[in-house]
Amino acid sequence: xxxxxxxxxxxxxxxxxxxxxxxxxxxxxxxxxxxxxxxxxxxxxxxxxxxxxxxxxxxxxxxxxxxxxxxxxxxxxxxxxxxxxxxxxxxxxxxxxxxxxxxxxxxxxxxxxxxxxxxxxxxxxxxxxxxxxxxxxxxxxxxxxxxxxxxxxxxx
Amino acid sequence: xxxxxxxxxxxxxxxxxxxxxxxxxxxxxxxxxxxxxxxxxxxxxxxxxxxxxxxxxxxxxxxxxxxxxxxxxxxxxxxxxxxxxxxxxxxxxxxxxxxxxxxxxxxxxxxxxxxxxxxxxxxxxxxxxxxxxxxxxxxxxxxxxxxxxxxxxxxxxxxxxxxxxxxxxxxxxxxxxxxxxxxxxxxxxxxx
Numbered sequence: 499x500x501x502x503x504x505x506x507x508x509x510x511x512x513x514x515x516x517x518x519x520x521x522x523x524x525x526x527x528x529x530x531x532x533x534x535x536x537x538x539x540x541x542x543x544x545x546x547x548x549x550x551x552x553x554x555x556x557x558x559x560x561x562x563x564x565x566x567x568x569x570x571x572x573x574x575x576x577x578x579x580x581x582x583x584x585x586x587x588x589x590x591x592x593x594x595x596x597x598x599x600x601x602x603x604x605x606x607x608x609x610x611x612x613x614x615x616x617x618x619x620x621x622x623x624x625x626x627x628x629x630x631x632x633x634x635x636x637x638x639x640x641x642x643x644x645x646x647x648x649x650x651x652x653x654x
Numbered sequence: 655x656x657x658x659x660x661x662x663x664x665x666x667x668x669x670x671x672x673x674x675x676x677x678x679x680x681x682x683x684x685x686x687x688x689x690x691x692x693x694x695x696x697x698x699x700x701x702x703x704x705x706x707x708x709x710x711x712x713x714x715x716x717x718x719x720x721x722x723x724x725x726x727x728x729x730x731x732x733x734x735x736x737x738x739x740x741x742x743x744x745x746x747x748x749x750x751x752x753x754x755x756x757x758x759x760x761x762x763x764x765x766x767x768x769x770x771x772x773x774x775x776x777x778x779x780x781x782x783x784x785x786x787x788x789x790x791x792x793x794x795x796x797x798x799x800x801x802x803x804x805x806x807x808x809x810x811x812x813x814x815x816x817x818x819x820x821x822x823x824x825x826x827x828x829x830x831x832x833x834x835x836x837x838x839x840x841x842x843x844x845x846x
Contacts, residue, residue: 509821540840544828547777548796553688554695556705561683564712565676 499523504534512545586636589629668728672719683712690736696793697740699782707743711736733798734808744786780830788823791816
């Protein structure tokens with residue numbers, strides 16, 4: 499390896515990207531060349547200095563300024579359980595359209611060869627209890643979600 | 655911020671921040687403000703603009719956090735946001751401002767490095783004079799500790815180009831240092 503090649507590869511030598519074979523050739527040349535020793539010393543110091551740059555501190559209160567500048571829209575902890583809050587709506591719709599729904603199901607059953615299909619006989623009281631239970635559960639989940647969001651809001 | 659001690663895992667903080675927890679995000683800001691500001695300062699040079707860019711990067715990160723899937727390290731993701739913010743700001747406003755102390759003084763490190771304040775100031779000044787692409791590549795490599803591959807991905811440049819930019823930047827710095835300070839003076843301060 500001559501001086502020109504050493505100068506071309508000195509950076510890779512310092513950052514240890516030179517192949518072992520080229521490293522050996524580099525070292526061999528270095529022993530007898532004061533000029534290239536100087537080149538290596540200077541590049542080593544420069545790379546090391548660049549590697550050890552200090553972390554600079556922004557002005558005091560930077561963190562507070564960042565937090566104050568965040569958009570104020572609240573993200574309300576989305577969770578799959580929130581879908582349960584739709585239960586009251588769903589139960590209400592089923593209740594409203596129970597007659598056409600039943601007719602539709604009987605019609606579809608007839609088309610697929612299940613003649614004589616009827617829904618199990620249930621009283622309006624039983625349907626009412628079931629609907630009220632679903633509505634109650636849905637409301638519970640919705641109220642829980644609101645309380646959870648409110649607490650998160652107060653903690654911020 | 656008392657609930658979040660230093661030992662709180664970054665993953666948990668990121669997850670809570672993504673769900674809108676400002677307190678958790680505040681911890682992340684504290685952890686990364688130095689790195690982001692330093693990076694912005696080295697890319698932008700002007701302290702005021704660097705601080706604005708760092709702040710904007712955090713705000714962008716906050717907005718984008720729900721979409722962060724953890725495919726890369728949080729720090730790399732944050733650096734990318736900061737890099738893009740700085741580069742678009744640099745492209746928007748070309749005039750450059752003199753910098754001071756951007757290189758800082760290394761607190762500790764191997765013996766074979768420059769510790770002399772004047773030399774550090776000279777290096778810092780010469781770094782600030784490098785073309786934007788060279789300075790960005792040099793900062794991401796040496797300061798942020800990214801690999802050539804990571805820098806190539808982040809800057810959308812071929813890896814060979816990134817490596818060439820870093821090599822040319824170092825060569826230019828070395829030449830300017832020799833020209834301004836001289837070998838004899840450098841030799842004296844090199845291992846102080």
